[in-house]
Every structure is written in structure tokens, then in C-alpha cells.
Amino acid sequence: MSEFLQQLVNGITWGSVYALIALGYTMVYGILRLINFAHGDVYMLGAFIGLYASRWFRAGENPNPFKALLVLLTSMVLSALIGMIIERLAYKPVRKSPRLSALITAIGVSLLLENGGVLLFGASPRFFPQIVAQENIPLGLGVTISNQQLIVIAVSFALMVALRWLVLHTKVGKAMQAVSHNHMAAALMGISVDRIITFTFMVGSALAAAAGVLVALQTPKIEPYMGILPGLKAFVAAVLGGIGNIPGAVVGGLIMGIAEVMVTGYLSPTYRDAIAFVLLIVILLVRPAGIFGKAVAEKV
């Protein structure tokens, strides 16, 4: 029993990271109907910016929560700017083109970021300093959670709640909803569609960067290709929950994380990467719109 509960804690930790990345996919898809394949690489950049920020702030020597927060925020802000630049330079010029052009552009940006990362940071893995001193907190029933895992879960959920508040209760959030329904109508209502799209990219990139730093906190190995697999899996998580749906991305991410950990713990680690795609196939067969998605009839 305690083993199962411990696996559940591990799964939720890993799943909340997927959820954070999946949010970016889902938001961009909701607004642009574009699958931003470069999103996983923004997550990688977030981790690297976090690495350099923690060196800059000397967060590895006598770690304290304030410095750690500073590292997280620096990474989120700079990644948001990178997200803005990517949107402006790569996606905006092809926005009026067929959807396939945008998709291929996204793959191109992804390759550019990965190989640019190799050029900039080197192909060998780098190691994230311990910016939070590790401590174990017993939860009873033989289950322990480390303060790092707790931080990952807490920060992820705080960001998700903040995002929900942003989308539902602020002016810019309402504008985002309007744009996701209809660009033209939103523009006629006086909403600057371009700015809302850019803003969405910035928020999504900031969340991915947060995921990057949170993962690096726990598993300190970071390298330029680290975003490919988590990016793909988070995309599957977004589809699982219903792409374009924010609570769906969170639930999809958690399911994905828990499923991976359970498969590794009870079956075999070789199935770890396979389970994501098994889930994808199952959901596409059973409920193609995703758990929370509404099936929309395609107008022909």
C-alpha cells in the first residue's frame, strides 16, 4: 500500500510538470489552431536560462528560497520574451497561409532551437546546481515527499490556478477567450488580435520555462535535446484532456505522469515511453475529442 501511495506521489510530481507544458500547447491551439512543436524546446531553454540565472545569482551556494524564486522568475520572464520573438518572427508571417505551412514552420523552429542549443550550450549534458537544499517530509503510511517534489507540485498548481484566474476574470483573459472563438468577430469588437496572440505565446512559454526549472530542480541533468520527449508527451497529454481545454490539459498531464510512473514501477521501464502513445491511441479510438473536449462537427 505504501509503495503504491509513494508511486502516486512520484506520478503526481512528474504529471504536474507535463500539465504545465501541456497548458502551453493547449492555449496556443485554442487560439490559433496551431500545434506549436517548438514548445518542448522552450521548456529546454527555460531550464538553461535557469542554469545561467542560478550561476549569476549564486543560488547554488547557501541556497535560500528567495534566490530560488528569483531564478524561476528570471527564467519565466526571459522565456516569455523568447516566446514573443518566436511568434513574431516565425509564426506571424505564416498566419494567413494554410495550416500545414504553420505546422512545418513550427517543426523548423523546433529544430532551430535544438541545434542552436547544441551550438550555444554544447552537446554534453550540464548539471543544475541544487538551488533548494533537499529535505524529506514524512507523510505517514511510509510515504515520504521531498521538499523539492512538494515545490514542483505547489508551484505547478499555483501557476495553473493563476492561469485560470487570468483567463476567466481579467480583461486580457476574456479577450483571449473571444479570440479563440472567432478572430474576425474579436477584431470587430476592438480587440487587438495580434497582441492577444503574442500574449498567449508569452504566457505559454513562461509556463514551459517554469516546468523546465522545476524539472531541473529534481533531476539536474539538462541538455539541448531534453525537450523533445517531454514536449511530445505533453502534447499527448493535451490531446488526452481535450486540446484547447485548460482543465483538460492539467488532468491529461496528471494522468500521463501517473501512468508512466506506475508502468515503470510495476511493469518495466522499457514501456515508459510507450505508455504515452498507447494512451494517445486509446483516447483517439474511444473519445477523439479528449476527456473534456466537446466534439465539434466539422463544417464541410
Next chain:
Amino acid sequence: MKLRHGLLFTAALGAVLFAAGCAGSKDELVIGEYGSLTGGDATFGLSTKLGVEVAMAELLTSKQGKIGGLPVRVVVEDDQGQAAEAATAVQKLINQDNVIAVIGEVASSRSLAAAPICQSNAVPMISPSSTNPKVTQVGDFIFRMCFLDDFQGRSVAQFATQNLGLKRIAILKDVKSDYSVGLTEYFSAALKEMGGTVVVEQAYTAGDQDFSAQLTAIKAKNPEAIYIPGYYTEAGLIGRKARELGINVPLLGSDGWESAQLLEIGGDALNGAYYTNHWALDMPEPKLQAFLKTVREKTSGTDPDAIAGLAYDAANVLFGCLEKLAADDPATFKALASSKAGTPERKTATTKLRDLIAQTKDYAGVTGTITLDANRNASKPLVVLEIKGGKKVFNTSINP
């Protein structure tokens, strides 16, 4: 006009090719080296390169970098830590760079990918530090400078049961690594023989980020120690994760842990861990201490790891054999340098070189005395290192 340009171009190309051909036929001894200069276990390749560089630098000061009057040149190829790339790298070394012998690899899976190519081209390959028995079984052109995994796995079992008094041991292995899978087999068999039990066997794949699921499953079985035969990056990450999950039993490792980065990755989590290695830096051996001094001067104070020491020994054994060939059989030696890859003259010459390497006996290296047996393996004592207060300290040594 256009035609004239075309002719000019062809003529220029011809001239360049001719010049290149001339440059290639200048007599020299080209030695190939392949290793992971980048990737998840990059210190393996970089340390091997360092060891060979030190040997080259010494050859340069003692003999102007020449053996038998011919200059020696080392060509290094990066295999990015991937078996498929290792095969490509060795192909290139043999066919394009025209090497007479190859030094590499550290990881057994990559040595196993490259060895058949060296064997079929009759180019001697010396692996400084691949410990899996299968490596030298590929053929009679494949040699190694280190001990084997059957001995290494047995030694860990012996150390755990006799020196530490631990019987219930869990294993966490890399399923895709020949090295890790091999060690797991030898260790399990030896442990059972010595009255211990493997309580649980879990697996990971190199490059994995998260080990919490496997370690939680291990924790549930309450082992007295965890054996992690694998490479340093994963060992460090696993060590940290284990402590995070409240697992405080000793961790046992293998010579794949030997890297300066091990402690950088694992940090305090690895204190109290033990691993088997080819040397301990605090051993008083004069040859080892002299090598340490040279490397510290070259790298401004950084200590080499045993991987560098083994590569240094491999290069020196090879240089010694070339010297001997030049002295004993100048005709073959000359043919070795002047012939092209794939020609019968080259094959006769490399076979002579191979025979000389196979005769290596009582060579005093920095990693111990090297004598190659009939299976082209070195039999050497092994050292158990303990990680104590962020330092690797000699604990005991075990003889084969």
C-alpha cells in the same frame, strides 16, 4: 566561355586531388582513437583523449614524436556516445585516415560495435577500459588493458558480503548496456554463491531523467544495499533520487562511475557509496604518482580519472610494440607505414603488429602491471573506492 571555365575547374580539381594524394603517401604512423567526446558520458572520451595526449607529449620530448624514424600522428573521432556512431567513426579511421591501429572505447556497447570492423580489416584495436568479456571475444585483433566484468561483479559481491556484511541487495541496471547487463549477471551469480540474495532487480535506460518509480519499488523490498552497475551520470542522478526518497542504505557501483563529474552530479547523496575501480589516487605507486604530477601540470591542477590512466597505458603499450617492430623487422615496419588500408602488404604488417601486442608481458603501467593472456585480456587487481566527505578514498584492493 562557359566551357573554358569548366575545363579550368576540372584542371584545378585535378591538381588539388593530385596534391592531396601526394600528401597522403608521405610515410607516417597514424593511430586512430574514437570515443565519446560529447554526450551523456563525455568524460570517458575526453579522459581517453587526455591519456593518449600525455603519452604523445612524452614521445615528443623523448623522441621528437617519432618511432623508428617515422612521425606518429593520432587522429581522434567523436562517436557522441552512440554505438552506431562508433562503428562509423572506426570505418572512417580505417578507410580514410589509413590508421595502423585503433585505441578505444570505454563503453563496452560501443567497443562491441566497432570491434568487428577492426577485426575484419585486420587492424589491431586496443580498448583501454571496456570490461565486458564479449569485447575481446570478437576476434584476435581486439585487446584490452583492464580487468573483466566477471571478476568485477564477483569482487563487488565479495566486498558486500564479507567486508560490509550485507546480504540482501537490490540491483538497478541499465537494460540497454552490455556492460550493465553483464555485470548484473556476474554479480547475481556470485552473490548467490556467497549466501546473499538479490531482493529485487529494477532497470532503467541511459538518458532517463526520472528514477523515482524504480527506487520506490526497490525501497518497498527493504534491501541492505543497492548495486548500480552503470555509468556516472545515471549513478549520480540515482544517488540523489534515492536519498530524496529516504533510502539511506549504501550504494555499490562499478568502474563506469569513474569520472570527475560523478560527485558534481551526485553531490552529498553519494557519501557512503562504494565502487570498484582500476586505481585509487592515494595509492603510493611511483608510476601512478608521476603520471598524476604530469597531468596536474598539464591541466592546471585537475586530477585525471582511471580512464585516462588506462588510455595512457594503451598508447604506451602500442608505442612499445611499434618500437619493437621497427627494431626487429624494419622491412615490415616500413611496409606498415607506407601501405594503404586493405592491401595485402598492410595486412601482413598489421598482423605482425598484432602478434607483438599479444606478447605484452609484465608491462609496468600506471594502472598496474599488464600481462595479456591467451584471450588478449589483462588480469589486474581491482580497487574498491569509498566516497567519504565528497572524496574518493581507497578502501581495499581485491586480487583476481
